[in-house]
Amino acid sequence: MREPLIFDQGRPGRRAPSQAPAVAAGTDDLPAALIRRTPPPLPEVSELQVVRHFTRLSQLNFSIDTHFYPLGSCTMKYNPRAANKLAMLPGFLDRHPLEPEAHAQGFLECLFDLQEMLKAATGMTGVSLTPMAGAQGEFSGVAMIRAYHQARGDTARDQIIVPDAAHGTNPATATMCGCDVVEIPTGPDGDVDLAALRQVVGPRTAGMMLTNPSTLGVFERQIAEIAEAVHGAGGLLYYDGANLNAILGRALPAAMGFDVVHINLHKTFSTPHGGGGPGAGIVAVNDRLEPFLPIPIVGRRDGAAGHAYRWLAEAERPQSIGRLSGFMGNAGVLLRAYVYMRLLGAEGMRRVSGYATLNANYLMKRLAAAGFTPAFSQRRASHEFIISLKDVTRDTGVSALDFAKALLDKGFHAPTTYFPMLVPECLLIEPTESEARQELDAFAQALIEIRDLAFKDAAEVKSAPRTLPVRRLDDVRAAKQLDLTWQSRADSPAVSPR
Amino acid sequence: MREPLIFDQGRPGRRAPSQAPAVAAGTDDLPAALIRRTPPPLPEVSELQVVRHFTRLSQLNFSIDTHFYPLGSCTMKYNPRAANKLAMLPGFLDRHPLEPEAHAQGFLECLFDLQEMLKAATGMTGVSLTPMAGAQGEFSGVAMIRAYHQARGDTARDQIIVPDAAHGTNPATATMCGCDVVEIPTGPDGDVDLAALRQVVGPRTAGMMLTNPSTLGVFERQIAEIAEAVHGAGGLLYYDGANLNAILGRALPAAMGFDVVHINLHKTFSTPHGGGGPGAGIVAVNDRLEPFLPIPIVGRRDGAAGHAYRWLAEAERPQSIGRLSGFMGNAGVLLRAYVYMRLLGAEGMRRVSGYATLNANYLMKRLAAAGFTPAFSQRRASHEFIISLKDVTRDTGVSALDFAKALLDKGFHAPTTYFPMLVPECLLIEPTESEARQELDAFAQALIEIRDLAFKDAAEVKSAPRTLPVRRLDDVRAAKQLDLTWQSRADSPAVSPR
Amino acid sequence: MPFIPHTTDDTAAMLGAIGARTIDELFDEIPPALRVVGLPGVPVGLSEAAVTRLMRERAARNRATLCFLGAGAYEHHIPAAVWEIATRGEFYSAYTPYQAEASQGTLQLIYEYQSMLAGLTGLEVSNASLYDGATAFAEACLMAVRGARQARARRIAVPRYMNPVWLKVARTLVAGQNIELVELTATAGRTDLEALADLGDQDFAAICIPYPNFLGGFEPIDELTNWAHARGMLVIAACNPTALALLRPPGEWGEKGADIACGEGQPLGIPLSSGGPYFGFLTCRKALVRQMPGRLVGGTLDVDGRPGFTLTLQAREQHIRRSKATSNICTNQGLMVTAATIYLSLLGSEGLRRVAAQCHANTLELVRALASVGGITAPSAPFFHEAVLTLPWPVAPVLQQLAAAGILGGYDLSADFPELGSALLVCATELRTTEDIAVYRRALAGVLGVAVAA
Amino acid sequence: MPFIPHTTDDTAAMLGAIGARTIDELFDEIPPALRVVGLPGVPVGLSEAAVTRLMRERAARNRATLCFLGAGAYEHHIPAAVWEIATRGEFYSAYTPYQAEASQGTLQLIYEYQSMLAGLTGLEVSNASLYDGATAFAEACLMAVRGARQARARRIAVPRYMNPVWLKVARTLVAGQNIELVELTATAGRTDLEALADLGDQDFAAICIPYPNFLGGFEPIDELTNWAHARGMLVIAACNPTALALLRPPGEWGEKGADIACGEGQPLGIPLSSGGPYFGFLTCRKALVRQMPGRLVGGTLDVDGRPGFTLTLQAREQHIRRSKATSNICTNQGLMVTAATIYLSLLGSEGLRRVAAQCHANTLELVRALASVGGITAPSAPFFHEAVLTLPWPVAPVLQQLAAAGILGGYDLSADFPELGSALLVCATELRTTEDIAVYRRALAGVLGVAVAA
Numbered sequence A, B: 001m002r003e004p005l006i007f008d009q010g011r012p013g014r015r016a017p018s019q020a021p022a023v024a025a026g027t028d029d030l031p032a033a034l035i036r037r038t039p040p041p042l043p044e045v046s047e048l049q050v051v052r053h054f055t056r057l058s059q060l061n062f063s064i065d066t067h068f069y070p071l072g073s074c075t076m077k078y079n080p081r082a083a084n085k086l087a088m089l090p091g092f093l094d095r096h097p098l099e100p101e102a103h104a105q106g107f108l109e110c111l112f113d114l115q116e117m118l119k120a121a122t123g124m125t126g127v128s129l130t131p132m133a134g135a136q137g138e139f140s141g142v143a144m145i146r147a148y149h150q151a152r153g154d155t156a157r158d159q160i161i162v163p164d165a166a167h168g169t170n171p172a173t174a175t176m177c178g179c180d181v182v183e184i185p186t187g188p189d190g191d192v193d194l195a196a197l198r199q200v201v202g203p204r205t206a207g208m209m210l211t212n213p214s215t216l217g218v219f220e221r222q223i224a225e226i227a228e229a230v231h232g233a234g235g236l237l238y239y240d241g242a243n244l245n246a247i248l249g250r251a252l253p254a255a256m257g258f259d260v261v262h263i264n265l266h267k268t269f270s271t272p273h274g275g276g277g278p279g280a281g282i283v284a285v286n287d288r289l290e291p292f293l294p295i296p297i298v299g300r301r302d303g304a305a306g307h308a309y310r311w312l313a314e315a316e317r318p319q320s321i322g323r324l325s326g327f328m329g330n331a332g333v334l335l336r337a338y339v340y341m342r343l344l345g346a347e348g349m350r351r352v353s354g355y356a357t358l359n360a361n362y363l364m365k366r367l368a369a370a371g372f373t374p375a376f377s378q379r380r381a382s383h384e385f386i387i388s389l390k391d392v393t394r395d396t397g398v399s400a401l402d403f404a405k406a407l408l409d410k411g412f413h414a415p416t417t418y419f420p421m422l423v424p425e426c427l428l429i430e431p432t433e434s435e436a437r438q439e440l441d442a443f444a445q446a447l448i449e450i451r452d453l454a455f456k457d458a459a460e461v462k463s464a465p466r467t468l469p470v471r472r473l474d475d476v477r478a479a480k481q482l483d484l485t486w487q488s489r490a491d492s493p494a495v496s497p498r
Numbered sequence C, D: 001m002p003f004i005p006h007t008t009d010d011t012a013a014m015l016g017a018i019g020a021r022t023i024d025e026l027f028d029e030i031p032p033a034l035r036v037v038g039l040p041g042v043p044v045g046l047s048e049a050a051v052t053r054l055m056r057e058r059a060a061r062n063r064a065t066l067c068f069l070g071a072g073a074y075e076h077h078i079p080a081a082v083w084e085i086a087t088r089g090e091f092y093s094a095y096t097p098y099q100a101e102a103s104q105g106t107l108q109l110i111y112e113y114q115s116m117l118a119g120l121t122g123l124e125v126s127n128a129s130l131y132d133g134a135t136a137f138a139e140a141c142l143m144a145v146r147g148a149r150q151a152r153a154r155r156i157a158v159p160r161y162m163n164p165v166w167l168k169v170a171r172t173l174v175a176g177q178n179i180e181l182v183e184l185t186a187t188a189g190r191t192d193l194e195a196l197a198d199l200g201d202q203d204f205a206a207i208c209i210p211y212p213n214f215l216g217g218f219e220p221i222d223e224l225t226n227w228a229h230a231r232g233m234l235v236i237a238a239c240n241p242t243a244l245a246l247l248r249p250p251g252e253w254g255e256k257g258a259d260i261a262c263g264e265g266q267p268l269g270i271p272l273s274s275g276g277p278y279f280g281f282l283t284c285r286k287a288l289v290r291q292m293p294g295r296l297v298g299g300t301l302d303v304d305g306r307p308g309f310t311l312t313l314q315a316r317e318q319h320i321r322r323s324k325a326t327s328n329i330c331t332n333q334g335l336m337v338t339a340a341t342i343y344l345s346l347l348g349s350e351g352l353r354r355v356a357a358q359c360h361a362n363t364l365e366l367v368r369a370l371a372s373v374g375g376i377t378a379p380s381a382p383f384f385h386e387a388v389l390t391l392p393w394p395v396a397p398v399l400q401q402l403a404a405a406g407i408l409g410g411y412d413l414s415a416d417f418p419e420l421g422s423a424l425l426v427c428a429t430e431l432r433t434t435e436d437i438a439v440y441r442r443a444l445a446g447v448l449g450v451a452v453a454a
């Protein structure tokens, strides 16, 4: 059964009366010209219709709570319910962000502890929790690097070196910060091409954005040499922490020579992905960049009566690159990450990277043994690995996309496809540490069955998915005949039937 | 995809370690003979597996939040989320039932207010909130009636008159109270056979259990005469309030001559049905039966410092029929009903019965117009009505059960079937006031389509449901080869595959 | 007019289709004299915002206290996942699974619940739940009388140190069926085996053995079980379910094991919630299955041979057997069973065992700490999870002052069991910390005006 | 080892299959010098019960206060259904809907959200959300520069009385792209139209018009819109979304209507939650759709002709256009959009209009009540939802004493806008009652040592 749009279920004048004031207050003191003439096209439905509509819509989604979700580079691990429940305690939820610090000591203490633990997890000395997702964390990193060079009069340094395998947000961020992006290739065995790097570093190098392990799912073995090359040329090294799940408690970005790292709390520290956010892309820096950290930051003053926590802002951090959020960032996400980290503890963090890596290597081995082609079969998988379906596609015409759709019919969310773009017909598979072995075996079995079917009846595979609310959608039509709102359909009914 | 049993997903030694003490405390001070030798066969699974398993299981259910659920005599109206959220406030949820009353004044005030509103809604003068479902409410009613007679030395009165259309809990309760059940028939036009009643009432009559409107969905027009007959013979009149949704704010059971009434808060006052409870079957009485009410009851003492609320128990109510619960009843259900009643208010309660009756009469009219046979077409439908499929079954072999199963495929939960048993191939349909007209029209359309198909291809209808997790189940096998636990399957694998 | 979706146009069109002018007209079959217009005693409706504010103020008036009180309801840790899943609309707003194909979620969950409770109690069958522990004990008595070999036997032997409220409830519920609960003599806090001889050859349908008993002590389970079976009686166990992860289950008592087990399910993931809703569990041997009250879910196959679940043996129940039903129960405690099944899955056998062991260890630590306060004597016999302390002063005023200091000190036994003197039943679950116990000790010493070493 | 399902057998078998002896061996590609064994700064893991107790204690240390503070975050009523549905696992734990067939729930919800926000702002296109109001304003500026007809125009005109933090954030985010935010002269609490002439013929890409402005007042929206369009500038509206149910939307400003609208979505069902996560909305005319940052969901058909939804125009985004993307945003505020869409469905146009009207009426009542305290002057110009009171004393100490009395009195404007003197920005949402306002009035009078009539 298709779930109609909420708008199509309404009737003029229908309302959920207990949700708004019983009596409409007068507004005749306001200038008549300012009063809206036609009401906005919001739904006119009952509370039961709203509950039913959105409960039914939720059931159409694949999610971690219902499916194995090995979406590479997204770390779709279990999001503990305790983090949600405790972040939504009234004491945190009902507090205005501008309340005096004296009223918010409990909240600020959680954030201060979180800052300290993130320093420990990265080996860095300064942390700011305010970036609201990885992309904003990257922005902070590159902006701090530029501020660092500007503070030293080094204004010529406007180039950011980005490996071709880097996530799209890296180059987009560099441009946003007014830098030129210099892309360098990746070698055949998955490492950054050191020679190419050594050629491009120079007086215009502001810094390099590196993900380690890279989005190819392999550890950057020449990290020391890379750091040395970049620092040698006067540049700084930025760490995209999206893949921290691979090395948590095993290696410290600071020790690798990175100057600044962002961490996606909604990946490594399991805050919910929420259908596309909210996340948090906190940044951690060594002492070189500490003055430039985005504000506000939580500071602690040790007085006689114990600790007093407070916000450090413009006055205390004059060289800061400034503010990134209307108040202080995604507070609720920070509290959820804090609860998760207190549940894990130091030993639990080490286990995260250990078992994420065990799961990835086991699944890679099972698939390789079944004849699939890992992109880097001589390498250890990190917390994720790449399978290239180039040969199967060549032999049967069945692509990585077709495999992805067929996996949906078998009850598995697909891995990341066609990223990083270097590897043809690429599946980037990240099982995470919270999946049991039986789930990995079932997933491998599903891929094997799909491949067998590809050789027997390619059309059958290409017709997937068949068991979901819709079959494959016409993306060209979606872009050509733009249908972005319900009310726009009234003007062009041909666009798509109600 | 079938969801395997939670037990089949476990592995020996697998656990959710953060949910239990990290270190196992020693128990060597306990006698060795008392220590359990083999661990209980509980699942050994991870927290993610538990969340996934029960999230997936929930999606297999029809419910009010996902489907139109016209289950006659169950009043499946919208359960407001506010009632759940506010009943689960820590101040109510974290309180031990035996905490001193001084610590529970907020909780007790809610219960006292609820008692007062239930008196107003029934016209009665005394209320006890402790019965934990309709059946316990009935037990209280019959037990009070017996206690009343015993207190007057009227020990011979051990007969309870029950109309044949009454719900099964009525006769079962009468027996449980040590009474003999005297069943009287219902007349052709849906009213109790007054003549039959007048014949059976006499010196052994303890009382009569009556549902008004009856489970036939029609108001008991001769209620005054019935009350007069029962009271005239020295008996008392008990009101099964399961159908109060029909007359809330329109007529008062006390005025109809009833001495005691039970109300199912999980029907009329929308507390959740929870897959089979919890409910609350509160009882309200006139002054005749007040001394016998089950305890504890909330009393109020008006002191200088405002009200003080306290429990009235054995000391204050020596004639009470006693206690029905380990503490005081289903507190959380009472709080949810209280929130619902404060949201409705007096005017809102009247609208409940008004629109429940409008919906039932409209749907009955639509179906009659489409050629279906209401059991009592000359009567007004109350909040529910009966359609008999006797003729369709005779002509096509397609039964009420087949219609019910076909409705599931069309996304509607089935009405109550084969109850009350008087009406052959009976569908007892109760739309409730919270359903919109478009839902009723769609439901009528579905019944019409099923009937048309019955005449074209009876086998097709009889093969329903086809779109659900299972097709029709073998009830005979379930009773013959009893498979009531997972561990029992190990002894008789033939019973049913894991 | 909350929760009513009808617009003025809808109502007009619907009345038109019915052929009535107004909604009031639809009530014309109610004799005019019985018609009322309003509900004077009911206040005007409030918005959700107003009710939220009202309930928050009232909830805040219930002072938070440090809980050392058990006596039938225990403050255990409840994993966050339990209620975030149990209140999903598909569990919260479904009803009894009459249409099996549309209720496989609830049905499979109840089947899993039945497996867990039968296994926990070491017996073979569990129903889908009863209202609470007290009514489960009453239904167990009725079931024993129905199932007893001597049809005439309508007496149940009950130890002195059973939950006193459970006994009151059972007496109320069985009053109409002339069943008598006969109290057994007790010495030193448990049933006196020698005194059993005084019963002579009176007919008993069953004996109930609480585990642990109301004082936290242990009844002579094997001796009583064998004694009862020798007299053709059934054995009913009344258990704290958490204990069964650590202690020998009723199914393994005496030579043949208990026949029926019942108890309060609140400790399995249900919040204290001011008194309820909790749930009662009831399990038994296969032979007694047809005497079981309430719902039963069975595994079976569908027409295509796929496994599924359905309500079974419904002929016992009131909606089929009416006056001859095993019980009048219909709606039971479905939502609580949903929560308990998730709780037991999250804890597992080892997790629940550690909770039980920690409760025991904490109670031991509590008893030692309080007994170190002058004049307070600890129990001698072994106990589990709860223990009786004897105070040198009347218990009630001590508890009152402790409550004023924000501490729920325990249950005053002197009213129910005068022979125990100033006896205070204390309990410490796995949630009580050493610091909490120290707070209690200091407060108690203060109340008793006794100086104690820090 | 929470959240790890591997038993010792699993691990052994998996290592066997890989051909490694231990898990540590799998990290042999990390240069030995870089390997660490532990994380000294991280404390030992706690049980869920222990973390629950810790967080409850910390949450309880945040005193509950009576809120008359707005300045970008507002305490509105949030229907209970909003978060009970938004935190269902299928919304809470899904990610960006890359596989459309497996994400129709999120995709259809975003499409409905886009319809509601476009309609609310009177424009044609909405994206799927940005981080918050401040970053939405910054992205609107970047979008305007991209979309401006004069390619060279890299200045944005901003009124003086805009949210000061939003300006700081925008300056930080656009710093790298030499875009300049130029402050317009203001008189009597709003932009001075005459002073516009001082700008001469400088190139501007756009003007931003806050609605209401930071003082709760109204900018000359029609005049500014027409003035900007006449100079080939785009018009950006920065709106409080609740107001748009009552007031004329940006799409109907001036002759041609604003081109872009942005703002903070927190008032639409998002709790204050100590600062976030909130969400930013961004809507625009169809002509500018290709300049829109972030995700867009479009309706389309599947191979069988059935309607469905999918991410569209992804070529604008970073995962396709990389360095030439319209924005670097990837993860946005999906869960907040889910809550806001449920909120807007529950309120509907009439419900949201009544919330806006009540906020206005309550703020009027608040201003009248506080102005009746000696020495306090009320604003003269019309305002909506927030208003500026001028105190006879410095604001900061007054607010401090009010906070000690459990009242959040408002926002101290004197630091950001010295020209306003001792100016206090106060706000009363639909949740503030007459009684609350009386409590504030009494407390303020007490703080100011002024006697007031009861």
Ligand SMILES: Cc1ncc(COP(=O)(O)O)c(C=O)c1O
Binding pocket: A073, A074, A133, A134, A135, A136, A167, A169, A211, A215, A240, A242, A243, A264, A279, A280, A281, D329, D330, D331
């Ligand atoms: C490798 C990598 N870097 C950066 C990002 C951007 O993080 P966010 O989506 O939180 O902005 C992602 C997000 O998926 C990523 O996978």
Ligand SMILES: Cc1ncc(COP(=O)(O)O)c(C=O)c1O
Binding pocket: B073, B074, B133, B134, B135, B136, B167, B169, B170, B211, B215, B240, B242, B243, B264, B279, B280, B281, C329, C330, C331
């Ligand atoms: C008419 C009627 N009476 C009594 C009952 C028994 O109520 P409960 O199920 O709450 O015990 C019901 C339950 O469905 C009923 O419909």
